[in-house]
Amino acid sequence: MIAFLVRRVAWLMATLLVVYTVTFFLMRAVPGGPFSSERQPPPEIREAIARRYKLDLPLSQQYVSELSRLLRGDLGMSFRLADYSVAEVIAEGWQASASLGTVAMVLAVVVGGGAGVLSAARPGGLVDGLVRVSTMVGISLPSFALAGLAVLLVVYEWRLLPAAGWGTLPQLILPACCLGAVYAAEIARLVRSGVVEAIQSDWVRTARAKGASHSRIVLHHAVRGAIGPVVSFLGPAIAGILTGSVVVEKVFAIPGIGYHFIEAATTRDYTLAMGLVLLYTLLLGVAGILVDLVQAALDPRIDLEK
Amino acid sequence: MARSEPSAVSAAPPEVIPRPRPQLPTSGRLAVVVLGLVVLVAVVVPLMPLPSPRTVDTARSLEPPLAGRLLEELPELEPREGEAADAWIDRGFGELGPISRLMVRARVAICGRWAVSGLLGRDELGRDLCARICWGARVSLAVAVVAALVTLVVGVPWGAVAGWAGGRVDDAMMRAVDVLNSIPLVFLVVFLVTVLGEDSIRLALDSLGIGRLAIFFLVVAAVSWLSMARIVRGRLLELRDATYVEAARASGASPARILLRHVVPNLAGTVVVTLSLTVPRMMLFESFLSFLGLGVQPPDVSWRLLANAGLKALIPLDPAWWLFLFPSAALAVTLLALGFLGDALEAVLDPRRHR
Numbered sequence: 191m192i193a194f195l196v197r198r199v200a201w202l203m204a205t206l207l208v209v210y211t212v213t214f215f216l217m218r219a220v221p222g223g224p225f226s227s228e229r230q231p232p233p234e235i236r237e238a239i240a241r242r243y244k245l246d247l248p249l250s251q252q253y254v255s256e257l258s259r260l261l262r263g264d265l266g267m268s269f270r271l272a273d274y275s276v277a278e279v280i281a282e283g284w285q286a287s288a289s290l291g292t293v294a295m296v297l298a299v300v301v302g303g304g305a306g307v308l309s310a311a312r313p314g315g316l317v318d319g320l321v322r323v324s325t326m327v328g329i330s331l332p333s334f335a336l337a338g339l340a341v342l343l344v345v346y347e348w349r350l351l352p353a354a355g356w357g358t359l360p361q362l363i364l365p366a367c368c369l370g371a372v373y374a375a376e377i378a379r380l381v382r383s384g385v386v387e388a389i390q391s392d393w394v395r396t397a398r399a400k401g402a403s404h405s406r407i408v409l410h411h412a413v414r415g416a417i418g419p420v421v422s423f424l425g426p427a428i429a430g431i432l433t434g435s436v437v438v439e440k441v442f443a444i445p446g447i448g449y450h451f452i453e454a455a456t457t458r459d460y461t462l463a464m465g466l467v468l469l470y471t472l473l474l475g476v477a478g479i480l481v482d483l484v485q486a487a488l489d490p491r492i493d494l495e496k
Numbered sequence: 497m498a499r500s501e502p503s504a505v506s507a508a509p510p511e512v513i514p515r516p517r518p519q520l521p522t523s524g525r526l527a528v529v530v531l532g533l534v535v536l537v538a539v540v541v542p543l544m545p546l547p548s549p550r551t552v553d554t555a556r557s558l559e560p561p562l563a564g565r566l567l568e569e570l571p572e573l574e575p576r577e578g579e580a581a582d583a584w585i586d587r588g589f590g591e592l593g594p595i596s597r598l599m600v601r602a603r604v605a606i607c608g609r610w611a612v613s614g615l616l617g618r619d620e621l622g623r624d625l626c627a628r629i630c631w632g633a634r635v636s637l638a639v640a641v642v643a644a645l646v647t648l649v650v651g652v653p654w655g656a657v658a659g660w661a662g663g664r665v666d667d668a669m670m671r672a673v674d675v676l677n678s679i680p681l682v683f684l685v686v687f688l689v690t691v692l693g694e695d696s697i698r699l700a701l702d703s704l705g706i707g708r709l710a711i712f713f714l715v716v717a718a719v720s721w722l723s724m725a726r727i728v729r730g731r732l733l734e735l736r737d738a739t740y741v742e743a744a745r746a747s748g749a750s751p752a753r754i755l756l757r758h759v760v761p762n763l764a765g766t767v768v769v770t771l772s773l774t775v776p777r778m779m780l781f782e783s784f785l786s787f788l789g790l791g792v793q794p795p796d797v798s799w800r801l802l803a804n805a806g807l808k809a810l811i812p813l814d815p816a817w818w819l820f821l822f823p824s825a826a827l828a829v830t831l832l833a834l835g836f837l838g839d840a841l842e843a844v845l846d847p848r849r850h851r
Contacts, residue, residue: 208675330776330835332783332800335824338807346815437787441807452788 306381328375388415524840651724659732
């Protein structure tokens with residue numbers, strides 16, 4: 191257990207270092223920097239800016255100084271958003287992205303899990319057919335198409351909910367549903383195939399032989415077969431959903447992290463981009479470790495030491 | 497006693513039970529038909545009697561579907577000769593290859609100035625949406641083809657070599673894939689596109705004859721092969737130790753025979769299934785990039801670009817719904833067909849998924 195944690199954390203650190211290095215040099219390999227624009231300020235001002243952000247140092251020194259700053263836990267100041275530190279930008283966007291993501295994920299697990307179980311309980315039945323078609327639609331439909339359709343119908347045609355914005359409950363419903371739909375479809379698929387497979391297993395046959403009812407078999411015995419794949423899926427999915435969905439945030443004008451992600455990359459905000467990339471990698475890595483721990487706790491056959 | 501001799505029984509050749517030929521489920525066959533239609537449209541669109549996708553007619557800005565007469569004589573389609581014709585095609589249809597050029601000429605020769613116009617409405621510049629969607633099919637499908645080719649040409653050999661060689665080669669090759677995978681894909685791509693879109697670099701590439709569209713395809717190609725490499729490697733690891741491969745080896749089959757007779761046929765199913773999952777993912781990815789304004793650039797059209805413009809036209813007062821709905825539907829139907837096809841193929845080809 192300890193050995194497993196040590197190994198995985200070390201591997202995560204190594205990954206972070208590689209990602210840091212790649213991002214650092216990629217960003218600086220581009221001609222033009224965060225402060226290049228059509229109108230060039232006077233040379234002394236440019237020098238002052240470069241000095242302030244340490245852009246005048248040789249690349250190797252920048253690499254080391256930025257790394258040591260990051261190791262101290264300081265993400266630095268944003269280049270583009272004046273007077274904002276990267277930590278502040280992330281903290282602000284995080285509120286919106288994380289609350290939206292949490293609601294969407296809960297929706298996805300409840301709806302997707304329920305649909306998957308219902309569909310697996312009677313394979314080939316009407317419910318199963320409906321669920322399979324709608325999961326296929328959910329998985330293949332691009333999220334923008336879903337979001338646009340939702341806006342067109344719910345907001346403009348039926349006038350039920352506000353179109354965009356952030357802060358009130360009605361404003362949360364539509365984006366959360368759009369964001370959660372894809373995940374719900376994935377989860378429903380995983381649950382269905384897990385349960386269907388488990389129903390054919392020996393232990394379910396034993397349970398049936400001992401007289402367990404069909405609903406008890408599905409809900410008590412077979413559902414366990416689906417937990418493993420769903421947990422594996424949820425790890426990276428939660429990491430991804432917490433860092434925001436660019437499309438949904440853009441369509442519904444939600445001030446989340448996803449928006450900053452793209453903005454930072456296109457405007458060469460070195461520090462903000464670095465902070466976000468590292469945050470994402472870290473979340474993904476931690477989620478991976480957690481998934482393995484949960485899997486091991488759920489399934490005694492899994493040996494973490496191996 | 498002789499009757500119980502096994503040789504007496506085996507005198508008759510053992511009856512071979514023919515394996516039932518796997519049948520594609522109905523959903524899969526339907527998907528094939530839909531995809532075939534989409535590909536057909538993409539290929540023959542220059543021949544179709546549609547208005548030019550680029551001709552601006554601001555007088556008819558934002559006309560809803562079926563507003564005017566369906567069949568119209570359009571002045572923009574006036575047949576021209578020689579040099580003038582080439583310039584006219586460039587202006588109205590974009591820089592086409594020789595075959596498409598010939599097709600446009602053939603179409604003007606056959607249908608003259610007649611065209612089905614305004615079937616699906618017009619955009620804010622009065623351009624015909626139906627024509628734009630049909631021409632957009634070319635770019636959107638090209639993404640799919642590029643992704644599929646790269647996955648096959650790079651991903652499969654990469655995974656196969658790693659899985660077959662094993663040991664240190666495997667470690668090194670898979671670490672490369674792991675690192676590429678652990679960098680947030682979106683960021684990497686956004687970044688690559690910005691880098692490659694930088695003026696000085698773009699000019700340098702332009703002088704080499706590499707346009708923006710080609711760069712975009714390169715980016716799609718760069719990321720599309722990773723999962724294929726992983727899956728093929730995993731399958732090869734399995735195959736390498738499979739009993740029947742071992743048996744073939746023990747009975748003295750040459751490595752080439754083992755590969756061709758035993759490994760490749762068993763790999764093919766996995767490859768086809770993975771391919772059918774990768775292609776829609778890459779089309780979604782194209783659509784995502786275009787959403788960020790990083791994909792295909794106007795005046796080239798792709799479905800996603802159209803849908804994106806449509807999304808912006810969804811304003812509270814008098815939303816131009818057709819601009820969003822039809823391109824999205826084209827994309828969604830294609831993706832859905834690919835999804836169903838993938839599912840059907842998986843059910844047919846994957847021997848472990850028999851229900």
